[in-house]
Amino acid sequence: MDNTLLQSEVFRLQNLKNAIRAFPNNNKLQQLLVADDQGNLYLLEANGDQLKIENKQQISTGKDINYLDLLISPATSEKDRIIVTSGSQVLGLTKKLKEYLKHDTYSADLIQFAMIEGNQMFTAGEYMLNEYTYQNDKVGQLCFFLSPGKINCLQVHYLSSKAHPILGCQDSCVRVLNQDQVLYVVAMTSPVICMHVYAPQYKEISSQNRIEHRRCFVFGLEDGTIVAADLGIERANILFTFKVSSIASIKPYDFFKTGKTDLIIARQDGIVEVYQDDQLRVQKKINEGITSIECGQFFNLNGPTEIIISTFQGRLLLLREGQNNSISKNQKDIELQIKQLKTEIAELQNKQMKDSQKTGNVSKQNNSNKVQVKFKVSHKLIKNDKDGSYKLIIDCQYPIDIIVLNGQKSQKCYTIKDLKVSNYEITINQSDIYNIFVIPIDINSSQSFSINVKPLGQYQSINLMNIKHLPLSTLNLKGEFTKQDMIMWVNDLTDLQNSQEDTQTHLFRNATLDSYLQIKFKQGQALFKSDSISAIYACRQFIMGKANERGIQVEVKWECKNDSVVLYLQKIKSQYDDCIKQQKNYEILPAxxxxxxxxxxxxxSKEFQQIYSTEQELSEIYKVLPKNLQxxxxLLIDTYVSKCNLRSQFDMNIENVKSLWKRxxxxxxxxxxK
Structure with a gap:
């Protein structure tokens, strides 16, 4: 694996938004478009070894910018147009940041995505997609589509010469639409968090070739899976799939200049990777949360490919290939950054002192160097299918001193010594509602947010499919609850996707054991089916507890199918045996x-050759094997205890179960x- 990317800071903006866009390469150095959280757009271009502000414009709404992108469409008469959404409004801008289009959708939802393709315009909020006619900068409502799953990304797909929207959704589905109708659904293994136009033979997309390149797409999934697919008229043809550690964003680009498309991936833990085919070629640790990534030629038109990334701390970093003898230059960059940070802290301290003097509130005991400033905090909660835990990744504008987790069941305080400095990772194993408090170093203020680790959060909503072939235990509930009561209760158990049907059916999958949970309910009735008796018991206990709190009478009937218990236990045993095999393979490596x-x-032997060739992979697996085995x-003990509790069988012998498990x-x- 090559590892020669050198890093340098080229621009800093304290309130930088999490999106950057690079203008096309027209045989000259590329410019960048960025935005801040005050509603300002900035056009940046190279000035020596730094980026400078070439143009700046505050958008006319005066509100925060939700989304920005570049318009490269066959029907666009003027090159390099920009589309921006702010609140419920969509704005079109020229490259000189002059407004030519302003349309208010009057949506109660924030417009998170917008695209203009020919005479069609598409906007999307959390669940609602709207399609408009677009002619001579005038917009007219055409139709809308209410997505069953939360919309995480929007792209446009060309079938013949007509543009069709594609939705990447939280319910692990890609939906290809024709106006308000679903043409077909592509089921994925995990929620779709990003997607981009993709072509195996790389060619920069322009207004002339945009249609021919709008058939193949690459999708990044929450579980780290990369999927490339050719979306046809009736179905998708999967081109390839492979898995990486995690995904924050993807950029298809000819990084090695071979004429083929490589994949530049920003990971959730602050690492940039470059893949050629499915092989990792370059890896660079950034030590900051990455919010967006672009590639091109920004400083050297004829040099190697340059990567620009934006970080949560408001920095634009340049990554490019170089020789290791440039370490001294990198050291100078670091020293300069430290000097700049010290200067900023001193300025903040002086400002705080002047403000305090004006109000007559100067403390006589002002021997503290802490200042009070506003700062931004972002977080991601990532599920680990291998051990059922969650990883909380926190990004902050300033270095963090203390993080406090205040849950209803437990409380914990983390200092800087307990955390990975690069991305502030915390592992959470227990379901609870947590209030998180973030306190930076030398700043006399904090930020807080809440996360809900749900009891059945490991069950991910998926597109409906037939599971009648599986032996399923059941739970029947009848009572005076409403449909809205059940929606609220189920959503407290796991993430429930949006639906307006009077009778709703939802399907969930636990990726760890390929286990399913189906929930069907309407007013006064609910039916739960699962091959996991633990999931059935958790649903009964949780919903009965919620109903009792409100004095709602509920009649409960349940059936435990022995075949479903056996199947579930066999899945656990199969994974356990795989872990033991990996453990033995690693332990035989020294011999x-x-x-x-x-x-x-x-x-x-062939078996030993395979073991030897996977030494690095086995080493990584071995580190987490004890946690996975536990x-x-x-899961085994939980299955046994749940079955006993359902049958009111209180003479449980957990130690005997553990003994038989290994014997x-x-x-x-x-x-x-029995």
Whole structure:
């Protein structure tokens, strides 16, 4: 793997938004478009080894900018137009940041995405997609579509010469639409968090070739899966798929200048990776949360490809290939950055002192160097399917001193010594509602936010499919609850997707064990089906607790199918055996290495050759094996305890279950089923 990317800061803007866009390469250095959270747009271009502000404009709404992008459309008469959304409004701007279009959708939802393709305009909020006619800068409502899953990204797909919107959704689906009708759905393994136009043979998309490039797309999923697909008229043809550690954003680009499209991936933990085909070629750790990524030629037109990334701290960083003898220059950059930070802190302290003197509130005990400033905090909650835990990643404009987790069941305080400085990661294992308090170093203020780690949060909403072939245990509820009551209760258990139907059916999947939970309900009735008796028991206990709090009478009937319990236990056992096999493979590596000291590689069996070639992968797996094994054992115990509690069987012997688990699986099944 190559690892020669050098990093330098080229621009800083304290309130930088999380989107940057690069103008096309027209045989000259490319310009960048960025925005701040005060509603200002900035056009940046190279000035020596830094970016300078070439133009600045505050958008006319005076509100924050939700979304910005560049318009490159066959029907666009003027090149390099810009589209911006602010509140419920859509604005069109020229490259000189002059407004030529302003349309208010009057939507109660923030417009998070907008695109103009030919004489069609598309806007999307959390669940609502609107399509408009667009002619001579005039807009007319055409139709709307209410998505069952939350809309995470929007692109446009060309079938013949007509543009069709594509929605990447939180319910692990890609929906290809024709106006307000779904042409077809592509089921993914995890929520779709980003998607881009993709072509195996790279060519920069322009107004002349945009239609021919609007068939293939690359999708980034929440579980780290990369999927490339050719979207046809009736179905999708998957081109390739591979998995990476995590994904924040993806940029398809010919990074190595071979004529083929490479994938530049920004990971959620602040690492940039470049893949050629499915092979990792370049990796660079940034030590900051990455919010957006662009590629092109910004400082050297004929040099190697340059990557510009924006960070949550408001910096634009340049990454480009170079020689390792440039370390001294990097050191100078770091020293300069430290000097700038010290200067900014001193200015803030002086400002605080002057403000305090004006109001006559200067403290006699002012021996503290802390200042009071406003700052931004962002967070991501990522589920780990291997061990059922959650990883909370926090980004802050300033270095963090203390993070406090205040939950209803537990409380914990983390200092800087407990955290990874690069991205402030915290592992959460227990379901609860947490209030998080973030306190930076030398700043006399804090920011807070809340997260809800739900009891069945590991069950992810997916598109409806037939699961009648699975043996399913059931839970029937009848009572005086309303449809809205059940929506609220189920949404407290796991994330429920939007639906307006009187009778609603939702399907959820637990990726860890390929387990399913189906919930069907209407006013006064609810039916739960699952191959996990633990999920059935959790639903019963949680919903009955909520109903009792409000004095709602509910009749409960349940059925535990032995076949479903056996199937679930076999899934746990299969994963447990895989973990044990990986453990043994890792532990035999030293013996294989010793054998190779005096012998050629060919002396090894195919099995040992495979083990030796995956040493690095096995090493990473081995680090988390104890946690994964414990998680699988916890699932086993939870299954046993849930079944006993449903049957009001209180003479449980958990130690006997643990003993049988490691000794005799067949006897264990008989013991749990009795």
């Amino acid at each position: 294989i290495k010793e054998l190779l000291v005096d012998n050629p590689f060919s002396v090894l 998680y699988l054992e916890d 005799d699986f067949s006897e264990l099944i008989q013991y749990i089923l």
